[in-house]
Amino acid sequence: MNPAHPDSPVQPTLADQLPDLAEVPEFLLDDAVLESFLAWARGRGITPYPAQEEAATALAAGDNVILATPTGSGKSLVATAAHFIALAHGQRTFYTAPIKALVSEKFFALCEIFGPEKVGMMTGDATVNGRAPIICATAEIVANIALRDGAAADIDQVVMDEFHYYSEPDRGWAWQVPLLELHQAQFLLMSATLGDTTWLEKDLEQRTGRTSTTVSGTTRPVPLDFHYVYTPVHETVEELLDTGRAPIYLVHFSQREAAERAQALTSVHLLGDKAQTAERKAAIAEAISSFRFSSAFGRTLSGLLRKGIGVHHAGMLPKYRRLVEKLAQQGLLTVICGTDTLGVGINVPIRTVVLTGLAKYDGIRHRVLKSREFHQIAGRAGRAGYDTEGTVIVEAPDHEIENYRLRQKAGSDPKKLKKMRKKHAPEGRATWSESTFERLTTAEPEELVSQFRMSNAMLINVVARDQWTYAALKGLLRGNHDTRAKQNQEILTTLDLYRGLLRAGIVEEVAADTPSGKDARLTRELQRDFALNQPLSPFALAALDLLDPESPTYTLDVISTFEAILDEPGQILTAQQRARRGEEIAALKAEGVEYTERMALVEEITWDMPLHDELEQAYGIFCETNPWAKDFRLSPKSVVREMIEKAMTFSDLVSTYSLARAEGVVLRYLTDAWRTLSHSVPPEHRTEELEDILVWLGELIRQVDSSLVDEWAAMSDPDVPVTAEQVAEHAFGVGDASLLSSNPRALRRMVRNHLFRHVELFAFERENQLAELDSSLDTPPDWPAEMDAYFDEYDDVGTDTAARSGDLVLITEDAGTWTVRQIIDDPEGDHGWAFEGVVDLAATDDAGDVRLRSLQVIRG
Structure with missing residues (x-):
């Protein structure tokens, strides 16, 4: 959805399309809600695919839906339909995702669609408009609400995106708990890689009493064309450019490799012929003209973007990732070098996915990709409405490429083939081959695997309920998706945890009207999100x-x-x-x-x-x-x-x-x-x-x-929605950080730090770093000479707490410039030496960091 520009007239939202159900006969309610949504979609030029309409129809009828359609088949539209249906019935609906970046992206997207007053966000460390009828949240938030409130939770519908995270060893519990506890809720579970979900469909029906419908299919709106190649990456990229298969996303399995690849591609001509190059360069320059590339990597990224190369990975500043996504959505980038975060639904529209390998280090070992991981990444190729097909290319390992070239050189000469010295795969690392590629392209996603586990935090949330603790625990421990043997083990673990809470006095047993004659309760109140926001x-x-x-x-x-x-x-x-x-x-x-x-x-x-x-x-x-x-x-x-x-x-x-x-x-x-x-x-x-x-x-x-969504956490009231201006600012990336000089208290501290940084480097005689620090000055001090003079007089420079004291810093604030003197804490206490500088406020505001107009050393 394209957001309205901040200066454009207010656009009607999807919430404005809600039908007045009080005037609709009961037997037509579902049709009326669905037709209102479809009318809105048609008004935006969207014709739903059959699978989308089937899923939306089932949701309107009150069914649970498991949406297991390929990537690119429009699951977001179905999620929007689900929220609309819940809103029409006056219900509260939650959207969940595995990572905060995706929750943030969806939050702003839904603000644009439904209006900011209808949408809130909860991520554990930030809450915005927390009483809104539509809430975007991490899966752990919904899981903890389910544990604390059970079926009494104020949640009528749950949309779980990237539901394959159910199988993640560390986090899968958060995707299972809502299914176990929120019996009153309607569920929409979405992923392109779920495997056989027959058991899940039956389980949902039994728990919620609702019909459960699986909408699946293997036909993609944009079909994929798979290739395994024996050419180095830069040659592969050139071939793709020659055959018109850009934009290209190069998938790497480390941030370092992604950044290095982007640099390596600067020698490849990416922007077309001479006329196209000039036009594209001008468009890119215009798009980033007001953007502040304020950091070390930002300056590198700016140069790459002007060549049509993007970088995208979780280690980047959020504003840089968002800029790359924005430029990709505008079709200005030819190649994006990123990591496998592409597989988590990040909005980067591309024509071709090139996997530079089929093995990754998962934090424990180096292994070949799972079928689910491969298809999540590959499925991002092909842009609906733009491409007739998407291309997925897998690079052979380096040793295979070298061997292939040696075979090509040897031709059919048996003597040359016999003498050929083949390269071998590196030891200790997983490798892959064309047969690995062929297996992954045809393999079904792995079956979902239960990752339920009990922790102290989960147990405390259950005990905090108003209902009988034993019954709630029994439902969790015997009703989860584990095998009987694993359930037995988890019960023993829970008993140990419970006894520990009793001994610690956090939980006490009290007389109650229960079969056992007693119940458990907390002896002290803990904040509802104690296990999410810095639990210690x-x-x-x-x-x-x-x-x-x-x-x-x-x-x-x-x-x-x-x-x-x-x-x-x-x-x-x-x-x-x-x-x-x-x-x-x-x-x-x-x-x-x-x-x-x-x-x-x-x-x-x-x-x-x-x-x-x-x-x-x-x-x-x-x-x-x-x-x-x-x-913890x-x-x-x-x-x-x-x-x-x-x-x-x-x-x-x-x-x-x-x-x-x-x-x-x-x-x-x-x-x-x-x-x-x-x-x-x-x-x-x-x-x-x-x-x-x-x-x-x-x-x-x-x-x-300044683009971090966490800024909203600074709002005095977490129940207040964002404004339409804030939504537009996020979507367009306009509105950079406020002027630094408008926060004089912070600027004073920064000025003090800047001058004391000179003291710190001077004390350790790091003249090269001092020269770099003062590189913007026309006439910086002669640091080697100043050091020689000082250390001829004194043996040391103070850098401790006393040396950092505000008493040794004098700041005179004038319009346009500040004068600052940092007195050096010498061992004799003479305080005759000092650094004196003039702060240029205009340059400081422009840079977002302290900029000096001049600096000199005052000798005692």
Whole structure:
């Protein structure tokens, strides 16, 4: 659906098409609702496929529907019909998806279709318009509501997209629980790769009392043409361009490979003949003219986009991913180098999918793709309404390509063939062949596999119900989709968990009118989403009482306490560990320590873990009375703290640890830290310094990427809908971050950080980094000379808490410029040396980061 431009007249929404059912005879209700929806579709030039109309008709009749049609057959339209039908009957409907990005995408799409006041969103860490009749939510949200409220839940309909996630080992429970508990609800389960669902159809009928209809079929609106090729990727791309089969999505199984491939393709001419090239370049330049490429990878991406090359993976900043999707939807990109996230319903319309391999590392082992994974990715090829067929190409492994070329060179000469030295597949890695390809193209998706499991968090949600706990648990443990043997094991696990909650005093047994004469209840109230939004927050709050408010590091220790409960940003921590090990190896080498001994000594080095021993000890004590906390893991780390201690910007952090390909991971972590600290630290533990840090961190996040849906979490009332302007802003990517100078408190902190960053680098004599930091200055200081002069006078430069004190920073604020003096904390306390700079506010607003007009060193 194309959104209305912000300046265009208000367009009627689908909600405006709702029929007045009070005037419709009962026996015509279903037809009236369905006809209203189909009239809206026809008005938008949409003619539903037979499968779409069949599914919508069944939904209007009140049936459950399992929609197992191929990718590209319009499941989104059926989901829209389901929401419309529920809305017409005054019901509340939930859309669920496996990842927050997809929930966000659907939220804004439905806001455009139904109007913002009708649509809300819940992702565990952000709630918008939470009382709306249409809610977009992650599967875990719906599962936790089902566990807490059972059939009494305020949910009349559930639309579960990408339902094959039912088989995911870690998350499948969240897709099964709603089916087990929401007996009152109507279900629409959608996926192109479900396998045989006969058992599921019968199970749904038995639980809900509704007829269940499976709508399936193997005929795609846009058929697929499969090929296995022995040409290197760049040759494959050139062949596809020559035969008019662009746009092309190149699928990789690591973010690094996707980014490197995009760079490698810059030498391939992608934009057509001379006239076409000029026209396409102009269109791309116009489309991205007002977009701020504010980060290291952003500048790389800008150059790639101008050549018609996109990059798309989860490690990118959300605004970059959304820009690539937008340009792809406008038909401006020839090639997109991405990862297999394409298989999760991300909206990137393409003609051809090229899989650069058929094996991936899944976090545990390197393995060949499953049939379901292959078909989810391949199914994205072919654009309905544009292409008569989609093309799917699988690249042979490198060693097979080399062997193929050797055979071609040898021809039919038996002597040459005999002498041919074949290449072998790399050891320790899964490989594939043409027979693997042929098997996957014809194989049916694997059967859905139950992944039910019980946890403390699930058990607490069930005990919190008003109804009899034993009956509710029996329904879950004996009514789930597991085998009898696995159910027995899960029952034993649940008994252990229950006894632990009793011993901890979280659950107590009380007399009740039940067959056993007793029931269970919670002894304390827990927030409804305690297991979703930083579940260890209660521990962090308790641990704050162990800190010394008089300590000079108190504010940093508060931050470290909450950083310890955040999910681990793996790429950041690995990079920090690598850097610490590298520094130690260099030091040991300088001391003459032998290689073997050096490697043994650094083996134990990990990333920095402030308060590790204190927090681990406190956590052990906390778990004795809060056994549910054992479901989660404490993880001390220092990301925000390090940024404060070293006065680092977002760009500094990315550059220091070479995280350009993981900027999205960095931003997500900083956003989680900011939100958790903002919402969780009680007033008695909030210092003025912490308040300054929160303002700075929030503004830093907004300047890096203001498109995050999590911004809506900052709204004072989560029951308030977004506005039509906000919907249009999201859809078009207009409206960049607000001017940095409009938040003077945050800017003061950033200016202080910028000057102290100079102190930090000066202290460690990192003249190259200082030169890079001041590269925009016409006449930067002569840092080597200044260092020589300073260290002739003093032995050290202070970089501790005292050196970062606001007392050593003087800022004079004038219109257009600020003057700032950062006094150096020398060991003698003379304070005669300083760095003095002039901040250019206009350039700062333009860059979204501090920009100096001049900088000089003041000598004592």
